[in-house]
Amino acid sequence: LKATMVIDREFQISAVDPRIYGSFIEHLGRAVYGGIYEPDHPLADERGFRTDVMELVKQLNVPIIRYPGGNFVSGYNWEDGVGPVDKRPRRLELAWRSIETNQVGTNEFVEWAKSVNSEVMMAVNLGTRGIDAARNLVEYCNHPGGTYWSDLRISHGYRKPHRIKIWCLGNEMDGPWQIGHKTAEEYGRLAVETARAMKMVDPEIELVSCGSSGSSMPTFPEWEAVTLEHTYDEVDYISLHSYYGNRNNDTPSFLAKSLDMDQYIRTVIATCDYIKAKKRSKKTLYLSFDEWNVWYHSNEADKNIEPWLVAPPLLEDVYNFEDALLVGCMLITLLKHADRVKIACLAQLVNVIAPIMTENGGKAWKQTIYYPFLHASTYGRGTVLNPVVSSPKYDCAEFTDVPYLESVAVYNEEREELTIFAVNRHLAEPLLLQCDARSFENYRVIEHIILEHEDLKAVNTAEEERVKPHHNGNAEMREGMVTASLPKASWNVIRLK
Ligand code: AHR
Numbered sequence: 001l002k003a004t005m006v007i008d009r010e011f012q013i014s015a016v017d018p019r020i021y022g023s024f025i026e027h028l029g030r031a032v033y034g035g036i037y038e039p040d041h042p043l044a045d046e047r048g049f050r051t052d053v054m055e056l057v058k059q060l061n062v063p064i065i066r067y068p069g070g071n072f073v074s075g076y077n078w079e080d081g082v083g084p085v086d087k088r089p090r091r092l093e094l095a096w097r098s099i100e101t102n103q104v105g106t107n108e109f110v111e112w113a114k115s116v117n118s119e120v121m122m123a124v125n126l127g128t129r130g131i132d133a134a135r136n137l138v139e140y141c142n143h144p145g146g147t148y149w150s151d152l153r154i155s156h157g158y159r160k161p162h163r164i165k166i167w168c169l170g171n172e173m174d175g176p177w178q179i180g181h182k183t184a185e186e187y188g189r190l191a192v193e194t195a196r197a198m199k200m201v202d203p204e205i206e207l208v209s210c211g212s213s214g215s216s217m218p219t220f221p222e223w224e225a226v227t228l229e230h231t232y233d234e235v236d237y238i239s240l241h242s243y244y245g246n247r248n249n250d251t252p253s254f255l256a257k258s259l260d261m262d263q264y265i266r267t268v269i270a271t272c273d274y275i276k277a278k279k280r281s282k283k284t285l286y287l288s289f290d291e292w293n294v295w296y297h298s299n300e301a302d303k304n305i306e307p308w309l310v311a312p313p314l315l316e317d318v319y320n321f322e323d324a325l326l327v328g329c330m331l332i333t334l335l336k337h338a339d340r341v342k343i344a345c346l347a348q349l350v351n352v353i354a355p356i357m358t359e360n361g362g363k364a365w366k367q368t369i370y371y372p373f374l375h376a377s378t379y380g381r382g383t384v385l386n387p388v389v390s391s392p393k394y395d396c397a398e399f400t401d402v403p404y405l406e407s408v409a410v411y412n413e414e415r416e417e418l419t420i421f422a423v424n425r426h427l428a429e430p431l432l433l434q435c436d437a438r439s440f441e442n443y444r445v446i447e448h449i450i451l452e453h454e455d456l457k458a459v460n461t462a463e464e465e466r467v468k469p470h471h472n473g474n475a476e477m478r479e480g481m482v483t484a485s486l487p488k489a490s491w492n493v494i495r496l497k
Pocket of ligand 1: 026070090171172
């Protein structure tokens with residue numbers, strides 16, 4: 001089986017916006033309490049943050065982290081989470097039917113994010129609240145001082161403003177499960193008026209309009225068209241969310257689901273550009289793919305979790321090897337759309353559908369999906385080159401014409417490095433990759449990293465890391481031609497310099 005690819009330093013899609021390697025922490029399950037924050041843990045710092053978790057997050061090099069939700073934000077009073085910790089209320093948290101203790105709130109999260117070298121992408125509540133709470137939060141976070149809300153922040157011990165730049169106007173407001181769910185008209189009106197008030201407080205901020213909570217929603221893409229009619233001039237991005245699963249144990253279809261993601265991105269771009277044309281606007285809207293991942297393993301277990309617990313183990317998917325392959329395909333898909341996708345958040349980061357897991361009081365460990373994300377975030381910085389790929393294809397239950405090879409290349413001019421990311425979707429045979437890279441003729445392979453495993457269902461645990469990359473790939477470069485054997489069902493990172 002053979003696939004060919006042509007890349008050239010002149011065939012450029014776009015610079016990679018580092019924020020496509022963003023992630024997400026929601027007040028949900030053990031993401032915050034028992035995840036990033038566990039004051040009684042032996043490795044907690046003086047603020048209660050687990051240093052072992054911080055280390056694993058730092059390695060992933062995540063430039064931006066969305067917070068505090070998710071469905072959670074649509075019932076959240078941000079004022080509950082600031083000021084003296086012992087005075088903060090315990091609340092019924094309706095989205096996940098838990099108890100929220102508010103021991104961590106805006107200021108603590110901003111501090112934590114700084115410690116892991118990330119910026120915060122803040123979401124405001126457009127479910128139970130609206131313009132007033134949102135503009136006050138912007139004032140609390142971003143205004144230097146001398147006003148009620150900014151002085152309150154200062155009195156809470158934060159003299160300098162947080163200068164949070166990116167703000168989400170609500171979360172999944174098209175979803176009937178959302179607290180304060182809205183029609184497209186209702187959301188569009190509320191979002192645009194909230195946007196205006198927030199920008200009056202701080203004109204430097206950038207805003208994300210809520211897109212559909214997935215492309216299978218019955219209101220997609222009409223939701224995008226109707227809401228953007230209202231918000232287009234005031235916002236900079238529109239959100240996309242997508243989770244995939246392998247419920248029928250049909251791996252060929254599962255690994256092809258990044259094609260669905262690709263089509264979803266194309267449709268949202270088309271809808272944005274339709275509104276741009278309709279408005280005779282000069283502005284191009286960008287995409288914020290601010291929730292994406294595999295999510296399905298924990299669905300059944302979650303049904304048995306009692307309501308009204310503090311930090312119950314919700315959405316704790318244990319990822320297997322094939323999940324890491326799809327995550328790799330999804331990363332490649334995001335990179336191929338680097339001209340329009342400027343922000344993306346792997347949902348989520350710790351314990352809740354996450355690359356990093358913790359035991360309460362115990363270890364922190366890496367799931368299988370940690371690795372493709374790590375590699376893309378580490379080596380996928382620079383300029384995305386448009387890959388001209390010719391690959392054998394397959395048909396499966398859910399898709400036709402699925403290429404066995406999923407691949408893209410990123411050129412890092414600063415470091416003079418070229419990286420080819422490639423997934424071989426074939427479950428039984430290796431794929432010979434021949435990549436014509438003649439504009440990099442004098443380059444040599446420095447490393448060919450591979451993630452592979454005999455068992456598609458192999459998982460990692462706190463005790464044993466069964467799925468981890470090795471560096472024994474056989475890629476080589478001769479006279480401008482890269483050749484490599486991509487093992488059956490594998491994620492590959494071919495680094496050249
Ligand atoms: O990430 C988990 C949940 O998925 C989020 O709270 C919600 O926005 C989405 O439905």
